[in-house]
Amino acid sequence: MSDEARLDEDDILLAEAPPEEGARPDDRIDDERHDEENRLKPEYLRAVREALEEGDKGAVYELVEPLHPADIADLFELIDRDERGALAAAITDLMSSDVIAELNDYVREDMMEALPAEAVATIAEQLETDDAVQLIEDLDEEDQQAVLAELDAEDRAAIESALAYPEETAGRLMSRDFVAVPEHMTVGDVIDYLRGRLDISSDFFEIFVVDERHHPVGTCALSWILTTPRHIALSDVMKRDQTLIPVTMDQEELGLMFQKYGLISAAVVDENGRLVGQMTVDDVIHIISEEAGEDVLLLSGAGDGDINEPILEAYGARVRWLIANLGTALVGSAIIAMFGAAIEKLVALAVLMPIVASIGGNAGTQTMAVAVRAIATNQLTRANTWRIVARELRVALLNGATIAVLIGIGTAAIFTPHLGAVIAAAMIVNIIVAGMAGVLVPVVFERLRQDPAVASSVFVTMITDSMGFFAFLGLAVASGLAG
Missing domain, CATH: 1.10.357.20 (SLC41 divalent cation transporters, integral membrane domain)
Structure with a gap:
C-alpha cells in the first residue's frame, strides 16, 4: 500500500455492539451495592462491616472484589478509622494504585502512616509520578526519607525533583510521562517510534515536538498523526501555537488557563524553557473542583472542611x-x-x-x-x-x-x-x-x-x-x- 493510500469512508464500519436483551444503561448502579445516585448503599456497607467484625476475610473480599477502584476508595472513607486496617488486610491484592490515587487525602495519610516504608514504596512505584508525589508529600519528613530510600534510583530522583517545587504548583502536580519527538521527523517516523516504545505506560493525547535544546516548538494531536500520510514532515502538520505552563504556576491559575483555552493537555517548562512534564485535563478537573470548594470554605472560615480531617x-x-x-x-x-x-x-x-x-x-x-x-x-x-x-x-x-x-x-x-x-x-x-x-x-x-x-x-x-x-x-x- 502506498504512503498516500487512504481508506474510503464506505470502507470504514462503525459498529456498535447491540445491548444485551433486557439490559439498561443504568444496570451498573441499580444493583445490590449502589443506589440510584451511584452511591454505596447502607445495606452493603453494613454487610462489609459485619464481615469485618466476624473476621471473615473471605466474605469481605467477595463483597469488595466487584467494586470499581473509585468505589473501593469511597468504601474506605465511609467506614470508621479503626476498621480501615482490617479492610486493607482483607483485600490486599485489590489495593491497586488506582485505589490509592482515589483515596481522600486524610484517609490515605492515615493508611500510609500505618504501613511500613517498604510497603509505601511498593505502592508508590505503581503510581504515576504525580500521584506518587501526592502520596509521599503528606508524610512526615522522617517517613518521607524512609520511603524514598526504598525506591529505585530513577523513581526517587523524579519524586525528589517534584518535591523541590512549592506545593500546589505545576512542578509539583505535573506528570513526567509524556512523548516528545524532534521536529525533523516525518509522520511515519513518529508512528514507528511509538510502536517501538515499550515503556509508554500512561495515556497521552498529543505529541510534543521539541528542538535540539528540548524546547517545545509545537504539538501534534494523535488524530493528525493517524490521518496524515507517512511521508509528510511533522513540522508541516504540527501546531506551532501552544500554551506553555511554567513549573512555578499556581494550580488555581493553571485550572483557569485550561478552562479558558479549552486545553486537553499542555507542556510544562522549567525556568530555561525546557520541556519537563505535562498537565492533562483529568488532573486539572480535580484542581478546579478543589479550588472551588476551597474558596467557599475559606469564606466561612471552616478550614479544609473535610469530614475526615482530624x-x-x-x-x-x-x-x-x-x-x-x-x-x-x-x-x-x-x-x-x-x-x-x-x-x-x-x-x-x-x-x-x-x-x-x-x-x-x-x-x-x-x-x-x-x-x-x-x-x-x-x-x-x-x-x-x-x-x-x-x-x-x-x-x-x-x-x-x-x-x-x-x-x-x-x-x-x-x-x-x-x-x-x-x-x-x-x-x-x-x-x-x-x-x-x-x-x-x-x-x-x-x-x-x-x-x-x-x-x-x-x-x-x-x-x-x-x-x-x-x-x-x-x-x-x-x-x-x-x-
Missing part, C-alpha cells in the same frame, strides 16, 4: 477566625455603647437595630461572594476594578431603596412615621456601605497578595455591623427622635 486540626482552623470575629464584634458593641442613653429613651431602637445590621451583613456577603469569585476567575482585575465597583454601587442603591421602602412602611405602621423615615435612611446607607465593602475588601487583600477568600468575611461583617449601628442610632439622635 478534630484538633478542624478546631484550630475554625477557632482562630471565631476569635478574630469576637474582636471585630467588640467594635459594634462599642458603637452601641456610645448611644446607650438614646436607646434607654426609645426602646424601639434596640428592637430594630438587629434588622439593620442583619440586612447589611447579608448584602455585604452577597457582594463579597461575587467579588471573590470574580477575582478567582480573573473576571475582576486591575483593568476593570472601578467599573465593577460602580456596577456594585448601582446594585446597592437599588437594593437599598427597595428594602428601605419596605422597612420604612412597616416601621411607620407599627411605631411612628418619624422612626420609619430614620430606619429607611439608615438602611440605604448601610446597604451602600455593605456593597462597597463587599468589593473593596477582597480587592485590597488581592492587591496585598493575600487570598481574598481567607479573611474578607470577618472585615466585611465588622464594617456592615458597625456602620449599620452607627447610621441608625446616629440618625435617630440627629433627627431628635431619641434626643
Whole structure:
C-alpha cells in the first residue's frame, strides 16, 4: 500500500455492539451495592462491616472484589478509622494504585502512616509520578526519607525533583510521562517510534515536538498523526501555537488557563524553557473542583472542611477566625455603647437595630461572594476594578431603596412615621456601605497578595455591623427622635 493510500469512508464500519436483551444503561448502579445516585448503599456497607467484625476475610473480599477502584476508595472513607486496617488486610491484592490515587487525602495519610516504608514504596512505584508525589508529600519528613530510600534510583530522583517545587504548583502536580519527538521527523517516523516504545505506560493525547535544546516548538494531536500520510514532515502538520505552563504556576491559575483555552493537555517548562512534564485535563478537573470548594470554605472560615480531617486540626482552623470575629464584634458593641442613653429613651431602637445590621451583613456577603469569585476567575482585575465597583454601587442603591421602602412602611405602621423615615435612611446607607465593602475588601487583600477568600468575611461583617449601628442610632439622635 502506498504512503498516500487512504481508506474510503464506505470502507470504514462503525459498529456498535447491540445491548444485551433486557439490559439498561443504568444496570451498573441499580444493583445490590449502589443506589440510584451511584452511591454505596447502607445495606452493603453494613454487610462489609459485619464481615469485618466476624473476621471473615473471605466474605469481605467477595463483597469488595466487584467494586470499581473509585468505589473501593469511597468504601474506605465511609467506614470508621479503626476498621480501615482490617479492610486493607482483607483485600490486599485489590489495593491497586488506582485505589490509592482515589483515596481522600486524610484517609490515605492515615493508611500510609500505618504501613511500613517498604510497603509505601511498593505502592508508590505503581503510581504515576504525580500521584506518587501526592502520596509521599503528606508524610512526615522522617517517613518521607524512609520511603524514598526504598525506591529505585530513577523513581526517587523524579519524586525528589517534584518535591523541590512549592506545593500546589505545576512542578509539583505535573506528570513526567509524556512523548516528545524532534521536529525533523516525518509522520511515519513518529508512528514507528511509538510502536517501538515499550515503556509508554500512561495515556497521552498529543505529541510534543521539541528542538535540539528540548524546547517545545509545537504539538501534534494523535488524530493528525493517524490521518496524515507517512511521508509528510511533522513540522508541516504540527501546531506551532501552544500554551506553555511554567513549573512555578499556581494550580488555581493553571485550572483557569485550561478552562479558558479549552486545553486537553499542555507542556510544562522549567525556568530555561525546557520541556519537563505535562498537565492533562483529568488532573486539572480535580484542581478546579478543589479550588472551588476551597474558596467557599475559606469564606466561612471552616478550614479544609473535610469530614475526615482530624478534630484538633478542624478546631484550630475554625477557632482562630471565631476569635478574630469576637474582636471585630467588640467594635459594634462599642458603637452601641456610645448611644446607650438614646436607646434607654426609645426602646424601639434596640428592637430594630438587629434588622439593620442583619440586612447589611447579608448584602455585604452577597457582594463579597461575587467579588471573590470574580477575582478567582480573573473576571475582576486591575483593568476593570472601578467599573465593577460602580456596577456594585448601582446594585446597592437599588437594593437599598427597595428594602428601605419596605422597612420604612412597616416601621411607620407599627411605631411612628418619624422612626420609619430614620430606619429607611439608615438602611440605604448601610446597604451602600455593605456593597462597597463587599468589593473593596477582597480587592485590597488581592492587591496585598493575600487570598481574598481567607479573611474578607470577618472585615466585611465588622464594617456592615458597625456602620449599620452607627447610621441608625446616629440618625435617630440627629433627627431628635431619641434626643
